[in-house]
Amino acid sequence: MISPFPKSSSKPGEGHIVVNLAPNKVSTLESITYQYPLKLISPSSSSANKGSVLVFLLSYGGGLVGGDRVNLSVDVQSDAKLSIVTQGYTKVFPSITPDIVTRQKLNVNIRRGAALCLLPDPVQPFERSVYEQIQIFKLDSGASLYLLDWVTQGRTARGENWSLTHWVGRNEVWASTEGGDAKSQLLVRDAIILDGAAGPTRSQTLRESMHGQAIIGTLVLRGPMTKRLGQFFLTEFAALPRLGARDFRSNEAREKEDAVPRSLFDDWRATRLSQEKDLGILWSAADVRGCIVVKFGAPTVEAGRSWIGSMLVQEGSIERDFGEQALICVR
Amino acid sequence: MSPATDESSQQDLELEIAALESRLAAAKQQLAQSKSGVRSKDDNPPHPPIPPTITTSAAHHYLLLLSDSALPLGSFAFSSGLESYLAHGRQRTPNQPAPSFPFFLPLSLSSYARASLPFLLAAHRDPSPATLALLDDAVDATLICAVARRASVAQGRALLSIWEKSLAPSLSCASLSGALAPYALLLRTPHSADDGEAEPPPVSAHLPPLFGAVASLLGLSARQCAYVFLLSHAKALVSAAVRAGCFGPYQAQRVLAGEGLRDAVGEAVEREWRTRVEDAGQRVPVMDLWVGRHELLYSRIFNS
Numbered sequence A: 001m002i003s004p005f006p007k008s009s010s011k012p013g014e015g016h017i018v019v020n021l022a023p024n025k026v027s028t029l030e031s032i033t034y035q036y037p038l039k040l041i042s043p044s045s046s047s048a049n050k051g052s053v054l055v056f057l058l059s060y061g062g063g064l065v066g067g068d069r070v071n072l073s074v075d076v077q078s079d080a081k082l083s084i085v086t087q088g089y090t091k092v093f094p095s096i097t098p099d100i101v102t103r104q105k106l107n108v109n110i111r112r113g114a115a116l117c118l119l120p121d122p123v124q125p126f127e128r129s130v131y132e133q134i135q136i137f138k139l140d141s142g143a144s145l146y147l148l149d150w151v152t153q154g155r156t157a158r159g160e161n162w163s164l165t166h167w168v169g170r171n172e173v174w175a176s177t178e179g180g181d182a183k184s185q186l187l188v189r190d191a192i193i194l195d196g197a198a199g200p201t202r203s204q205t206l207r208e209s210m211h212g213q214a215i216i217g218t219l220v221l222r223g224p225m226t227k228r229l230g231q232f233f234l235t236e237f238a239a240l241p242r243l244g245a246r247d248f249r250s251n252e253a254r255e256k257e258d259a260v261p262r263s264l265f266d267d268w269r270a271t272r273l274s275q276e277k278d279l280g281i282l283w284s285a286a287d288v289r290g291c292i293v294v295k296f297g298a299p300t301v302e303a304g305r306s307w308i309g310s311m312l313v314q315e316g317s318i319e320r321d322f323g324e325q326a327l328i329c330v331r
Numbered sequence B: 001m002s003p004a005t006d007e008s009s010q011q012d013l014e015l016e017i018a019a020l021e022s023r024l025a026a027a028k029q030q031l032a033q034s035k036s037g038v039r040s041k042d043d044n045p046p047h048p049p050i051p052p053t054i055t056t057s058a059a060h061h062y063l064l065l066l067s068d069s070a071l072p073l074g075s076f077a078f079s080s081g082l083e084s085y086l087a088h089g090r091q092r093t094p095n096q097p098a099p100s101f102p103f104f105l106p107l108s109l110s111s112y113a114r115a116s117l118p119f120l121l122a123a124h125r126d127p128s129p130a131t132l133a134l135l136d137d138a139v140d141a142t143l144i145c146a147v148a149r150r151a152s153v154a155q156g157r158a159l160l161s162i163w164e165k166s167l168a169p170s171l172s173c174a175s176l177s178g179a180l181a182p183y184a185l186l187l188r189t190p191h192s193a194d195d196g197e198a199e200p201p202p203v204s205a206h207l208p209p210l211f212g213a214v215a216s217l218l219g220l221s222a223r224q225c226a227y228v229f230l231l232s233h234a235k236a237l238v239s240a241a242v243r244a245g246c247f248g249p250y251q252a253q254r255v256l257a258g259e260g261l262r263d264a265v266g267e268a269v270e271r272e273w274r275t276r277v278e279d280a281g282q283r284v285p286v287m288d289l290w291v292g293r294h295e296l297l298y299s300r301i302f303n304s
Helices: A206-210 A225-238 A251-259 A264-281 A299-316 A317-322 A322-330 B003-037 B056-067 B082-089 B100-126 B129-142 B146-170 B183-190 B207-217 B223-244 B251-257 B259-272 B285-296
Strands: A015-020 A027-034 A037-041 A053-059 A069-076 A081-085 A091-092 A102-110 A114-120 A123-125 A129-138 A144-152 A166-175 A184-197 A215-222 A282-288 A293-296
Touching: A015 A037, A027 A037, A027 A053, A053 B082, A069 A081, A069 A114, A069 A166, A081 A091, A081 A317, A081 A322, A091 A166, A102 A114, A102 A144, A102 B082, A123 A129, A129 A144, A144 A166, A144 A184, A144 A225, A144 A299, A166 A215, A184 A215, A184 A293, A184 B129, A206 B285, A215 A225, A215 A299, A215 B100, A225 A282, A225 A299, A225 A317, A282 B146, A282 B285, A293 A299, A293 B285, A299 A322, A299 B129, A317 A322, B056 B207, B056 B223, B082 B100, B082 B223, B082 B285, B100 B207, B100 B223, B100 B259, B100 B285, B129 B183, B129 B207, B146 B183, B146 B207, B146 B285, B207 B223, B223 B251, B223 B259, B251 B259
Parallel strands: A015 A069, A053 A081, A069 A102, A081 A114, A091 A123, A102 A129, A114 A144, A123 A144, A129 A166
Antiparallel strands: A015 A027, A037 A053, A144 A215, A166 A184, A215 A293, A282 A293
């Protein structure tokens, strides 16, 4: 007997999100589908007063078990806005053998005037994990992307410190043309390869090569909505104190200058700079082919999180355009 | 001799014989192919497309020229993050080790190999201007550290000038000497960018693919090309270390002559021999931070 129900075409780990702009100018979820081990949740409240549709990217059991495949595709239709967040680290559990690769793939299309804000929690690869994450973003002209990709040293409580077997994280930003992608052009390919098994060189372990960093991250910004935030990072990078510079002011002059009341922003910057110095946060920002690429590293996960959070909250445009819900993973 | 060592040395010999035999077979196959004029489509590992007009002795001569530190690429102006690494070491947090050149050198080689060799080898396989332009665009998208980009483009442009002004005229075959002309023309064509979302330029003249193409046109094998490219990187680093005051010239030669460096270069070539262009990237993430933050140094000897 033929089943009266439509056949499910979904494969394990597959998911699809479509967001469009409703006639009342509010971003709405057109469809959302997923299969184990992927889980997607969108709080049902309207996005009307929040700016964007919010989707939680989850997995059953809070992590990916060796060999899991997640394959998520996302379409953000013209002028719609979507924020994707997670609920805690994406844990990558160990693989029994190195040839069992845990994979997460993300394919995103962002149409003209639309925007995706993807600020998840960091990925936490456990000891002996083998992970490959490939995220491909195709942006029509006038589309915007905020992408944060970060990875931690593992579970420090269990003595893990870059104890993973293999890690590949690749992010590609493409400029596409509406209709076909025959003329798509690769703008930026950010790829990190961590080889825990063989080490980056024969004489050095992965842990040594990380040089005390507990977390490393990349923020990529592209498109008209990100202009102000991108400029903010470039300006703050240019304003960093020079390494090896000396303060030639006399004590008196210094006290006098410190006594002059500063603006709230100058206060924030001074506090942030002293934290960067004390905590050992390293970062850089550059404009690469029309994308702003920010790289950062920190000796503790929390230091890294609070640094990026402080930058994004202080500048404020994500909160304004997507609602504070988009920032929950960086606070 | 004890039986155990006897056995292991016998094993070593057997391995060596097997390796020699496979090399002989590969060489015979290559000879047969070049005689019949047929080249199999997916040569792997890539065979050098030795043009008939370049003799082995000429190729050897060019190998020495390309490996010369006097090759006017301006490499002496770049430290590939070494200067920044040393400066960061002076303000390190307690959990970070003190800066040391023996730590930096192999990491830098490994990092540079993963970021550049795939493009270099691909251009060596096919040095046509169209492929070269595609590879150049791919490097431009993959190299996302501003300081490293400037260093790559400065040296790439210098190499293109050397090719046009000095190397190409020395070749008698016009199809060889003019091989990169369309690429150079593309580089010099003014790039029209509408300001809204500026499109990247069609070509930027990054060093790795250009070096691969030039070496290929001059008859160098893929192995030679990759080895010389990484050795030049190591030489530039060691020379930078001397000028940054890490050690003196004798120690520098000792590092260059040492087994450690030979191993590191050979190993890096071996590791990235089959790495696809799409899989190029950063093996040592903190390297991006050191190189990128070179701009923050108060005083600088180098441009990177």
